[in-house]
Amino acid sequence: MKNCLIIGASGHAKVIIDIIESQNAAKIMGLLDLQHPIGARIKGYAIIGRQEQLPQLMTEYAIDEIVVAIGDNFIRQRVVESIRQNQPTLRFLTAIHPRATVAANVAIGEGSVIMAGVTVNSDAVIGAHCILNSNSVLEHDALLEDFASLAPQAAVGGATRIGVGAAVGMGASVIQCLTIGKHCVVAAGAAVIDSVEDLMLVGGVPAKIIRSRSLGEKYF
Numbered sequence: 001m002k003n004c005l006i007i008g009a010s011g012h013a014k015v016i017i018d019i020i021e022s023q024n025a026a027k028i029m030g031l032l033d034l035q036h037p038i039g040a041r042i043k044g045y046a047i048i049g050r051q052e053q054l055p056q057l058m059t060e061y062a063i064d065e066i067v068v069a070i071g072d073n074f075i076r077q078r079v080v081e082s083i084r085q086n087q088p089t090l091r092f093l094t095a096i097h098p099r100a101t102v103a104a105n106v107a108i109g110e111g112s113v114i115m116a117g118v119t120v121n122s123d124a125v126i127g128a129h130c131i132l133n134s135n136s137v138l139e140h141d142a143l144l145e146d147f148a149s150l151a152p153q154a155a156v157g158g159a160t161r162i163g164v165g166a167a168v169g170m171g172a173s174v175i176q177c178l179t180i181g182k183h184c185v186v187a188a189g190a191a192v193i194d195s196v197e198d199l200m201l202v203g204g205v206p207a208k209i210i211r212s213r214s215l216g217e218k219y220f
C-alpha cells in the first residue's frame with residue numbers, strides 16, 4: 001500500500017480522510033497544517049509538520065503521494081503550484097469514494113477528489129485538483145477544468161464546460177452546452193441558463209450576474 005500525506009486539516013480534509021480510508025488504497029502518514037499544533041490529531045492522524053517541511057517529511061515518512069485538502073479553489077491552486085515548482089516529480093493522490101458512480105471512460109486528473117454519491121457520466125472530463133462534493137452530478141461530455149469545484153448537490157448538464165478555478169455552489173444547476181468562465185462563482189441554488197464570462201458571481205433563478213469578482217476573493 002502507498003503512503004500518503006494530506007496538506008490541510010479542515011473539514012474538507014476530514015472528508016478526504018474518510019474517502020482514503022474507504023478506498024483502502026493508501027496509508028495516511030499524517031497531515032501538514034499551519035493552524036494546529038504539531039502532534040494534534042485529526043480523526044486519529046497527527047499533524048506532523050508544516051508545508052515548508054514537505055521535502056524532508058516525504059523522505060522521513062517514505063511518502064508516495066500527497067493530496068492538497070484545501071476547499072478554496074484559488075488557495076488550493078496556489079499551494080499546488082508552489083509544491084509543483086519546488087518538487088516537480090511529486091505525485092498527487094486522486095481520491096474517489098467507493099459510493100461514487102463514475103462512467104468507465106471518464107478522465108480524472110491527479111489530485112482530484114470525488115465524494116460519496118457523486119455521478120459522473122460518460123465522456124465527462126475532470127481536470128487536476130478538482131472537487132466534486134457529495135451528491136453532485138457532472139453529466140456526459142461535460143468538462144470540469146483544473147481547480148474547479150462542484151458543491152454538494154450541484155448539477156452540471158451535458159457538454160457544459162466549467163472553467164479553471166470556478167465554483168458551482170450548493171444545489172445550483174447549470175444547464176447543458178454552456179461555458180462558465182474561469183474563477184466564476186455560481187451562488188447556491190442558482191439555475192444557470194446562459195454562459196458566463198470569466199470572474200463573475202452569478203445567482204438566482206434564472207441566474208443573473210450579481211457582480212464581477214477579483215481573483216482569489218473568498219466565496220465561502
Ligand SMILES: CC(C)(COP(=O)(O)OP(=O)(O)OC[C@H]1O[C@@H](n2cnc3c(N)ncnc32)[C@H](O)[C@@H]1OP(=O)(O)O)[C@@H](O)C(=O)NCCC(=O)NCCS
Nearest residue numbers: 133151152168169170185186187188189203204210219220
Ligand atoms: C453568493 C455567495 C458566494 C455570497 O457572495 P457575496 O458577494 O458575499 O454576496 P452577499 O451576501 O454580499 O450578497 C450580494 C447579493 O447577492 C445575493 N445573493 C447572495 N447569495 C445568493 C444566492 N445564493 N442566490 C441568489 N442571490 C444571492 C444577495 O441577496 C445580495 O443581493 P442584493 O445586493 O440585491 O442585496 C454565497 O451566498 C453563496 O451562495 N455561496 C456558495 C456556498 C456554497 O455553495 N458552499 C459550499 C460549501 S461545500
